[in-house]
Amino acid sequence: MTESSTLAASAAGVLEPAAEPRRPRLVGNGRGGATVRGLGYPIAAFVLLLAAWELVKTLVPENGVSIGDQRVLPRTSDGALPHVWAVLTVLGEKDGKRSVGATLLHTAGFTLGLALLALVLGTVVGSALAVLMQRFSVVERGLLPYVIVSQTVPLIALAPLVAGWGGRVVIAGQPWKPWMSIVVIAAYLVFFPVAIGVLRGLQSPAKASVELLHSCAAGWWRTLLHLRLPAAVPYLLPALRLGAAAAVIGVVVAEISTGTAGGIGRQIIVFSQQSTGNAARLYAAVIAAALLGVVLTTLVGLAEFALRRYSRPGHSSGDIR
Template sequence: MTDSPPIDSAQAVAPPRSRVSGIRRPAMAVASVVLILLVWELVKVIVPTNGVSLGSVRVLPRTDDGALPHVWAVIGVLGDPEVNVAGARSVGAAILSSGTFTFGLAVTGFVLGAIVGLLLAIAMQRFVWVERAILPYVVISQTVPLIALAPLVAGWGGKIAVAGYAWQPWMSITVIASYLAFFPVAVGMLRGLRSPKPAALELMHCYAAGWWSTLVRVRFPASIPHLIPSLRLAAAASVVGAVVAEISTGTTGGIGRQIIVFSQQATGNSSRLYAAVLGAAILGIIVTGLVGLLEYALGRYAGRLPSRRRTQ
């Protein structure tokens, strides 16, 4: 009877790598938030109240409460009433309600933009002439100022109807959000569809597989590492597009409009304005975090390679 090899005690007590990475990500996220808050308060302590200027140029901003309130002041204002009326909702409830409204528009724009980006990437990969004709305009489209585009989309939408239904203001916001979301998906997916190794493509050719089979079994799985970062960028861009569109078009109900309202009230204390801005930032984190759920599902699909099927 042979002796079994000795087991390293460090390996015996070490948790699985997947579990460690699963704990590390939230811990790093919390640590980054804490670091930002510490830097915020450090700036309040170090930088003078009136800021720092070189001649007539201000190089560091003012740090008084009207320009940069304390972190606890921003958190404390969430419990204050939105208006000085009995029974009025709190500032936190107003931000939560407006954030929920913008969340629905941003997610809708993200889904629509992702679908358009995927279809464009597939078409450009399939036909070279489509790439040569469309890709330059896809790049140029992102140079158009969003503030100038939003009123145009709202004006165009007011003159059309979809399936007999009049165009609603929220539809314009969704279109603008998808306008920002489709670009990273189209570019990232196109690169991913062209990333398979020549050996995998030659293997599919030997199997007499058509274009669709090669796309589903080889190109799609190989494009997942490129698609996931693109979807994260698209998710963040959809939130930015929705907020900017709400501000530019004057649409009520969203967090973009709430930022405008609180900025008009920030005469001596900008805590409410910062609370709304932080609410928009948290909204972006939530929408981007939803891509993590999609990453888990697509990560399992990414392992479907012809070579693995052949060896099983």
Template sequence: MAGRTRALLTAVAAFVLLVAVWELVKLVVPDEGVLLGDTRVLPRTDDAAMPHVWTVLARLAEPEVAGAAAGRTVGAAVASGALFTLGLAMGGLLLGGVLGVLLALAMQRSGLLERAALPYVVASQTVPLIAIAPLVAGWGGRIAILGWSWQPWASVMVISSYLAFFPIAVGMLRGLTSPARADVELFTALAAGWWTTLLRLRLPASVPHLVPAVRLAAAAAVVGAIVAEISTGTRGGIGRLIIEYAQSATGDPSRMYTAILGAAVLGLVAAGAVGLLDVVLRRYRGSVS
């Protein structure tokens, strides 16, 4: 409990520090920024580029459509978009997590497969996500199974899983190979098979490595979902909302920052939700030798 309270206070302090730095930059840096010759070394800090934090927060309570009598507020729109993106990101995390765990199990089982597959797993993360999104959307649009046609949200989920599977696969593989040699030899001496050794030794030992990997994967899944929504034009999520609000940024820049704030909070919520997994599996925290 003390550790979770400390983590919460640290997160709140980090947010307060970020707000303080933002306002300090607006106070110290000139409105037009700082130019060194023709190169801008510090950004513009006028209200059109960096609105005050309280202006952004106040915009959340205003109507999304000016003059509408019963329209939703900007905050409601951001919350709705964030929940939509969160659902897709968690679906991508689940899909990527299953693929990552299965791949890690296969690589731990076969050293030859590990040496062959691991370089490609690492290299896969060097491909720009914005280049993959149109391909996934294009290929998926041709899929139809038992009358069900591929939906745009499915492309977002697949792209999100692409970023999520890598940290889980690597973290799980490291955890599966973390037991001490003496422990493995003890199970071998007791004639324990691979399946028994996996359940009784390797999986418990992998938990301290897996939980941080899942936390990282959750944040990556959110980033993947937002980028995929922007790249594929999927409506309903926070990514599309950022684009829509950015189009009116010249007249109302603070509205765009409300969507960016929603995306940041969404990433924190996704990463924090992994803490529940940590609580469930806390009995295995000391399993690493």
């Protein structure tokens, strides 16, 4: 067994939570049943949402409900709130050379690719900042307040600035592309939950675990690799879920703010200009954008499955350097 393996095994022994008594296994209550229930809840919630949609469409007058000059319930005409089946059937309508469904699929694929890049970039930057803040307490005290304050800047105000700065940047002789600005803007939303989550995870190992590795002549780098980073995984995964949703939001808002064509954000603007009498196309584009968040979160779920060996509770927390 190598020295690195010995250190990792020693730390794992200290971090391992106390064994819980085994519970009797119930027949028919295996992983298959849990998986079915896990899939059934979101499907049931989606069905209830559609039912509520149609209920509002049926009960609320087309002009909505107003008390005096104040509208308290929205309009439910086809131009404001189409039927569910109208949104589904509009996918087969022609939109130039392609159908509406094909157009949404093409633009959603473009936006999904940018959201993935933003998620990766934000995760790398956020994790690097977290490691830096964990290593140097003075950096944490000086940088963390600005990391928090950075999220108060409105994204719609930041997008034109990033696009303007990017127009003056040249990387390896290649000019800055508009999609690069969109990735940077979306990554700006992603890095915050990742940085906070990873920092909390890096500080979570018990002091006894850190002292054990130090007694084995392990420096900061080995302690980081064999103890702190594995302990940070359970904190990173929820942050990635938040980051995945933020990446999609950031890309869509950036596409709209910068006027970049090819993505679902720009397609929402196009369909909104066509929805004078029927908003079915606009709703279809908005739902497609929402489904992108589900797709990206599912991809993060695959990462959780790959890192499931580290996703165990019982790590002691403490302010450790």
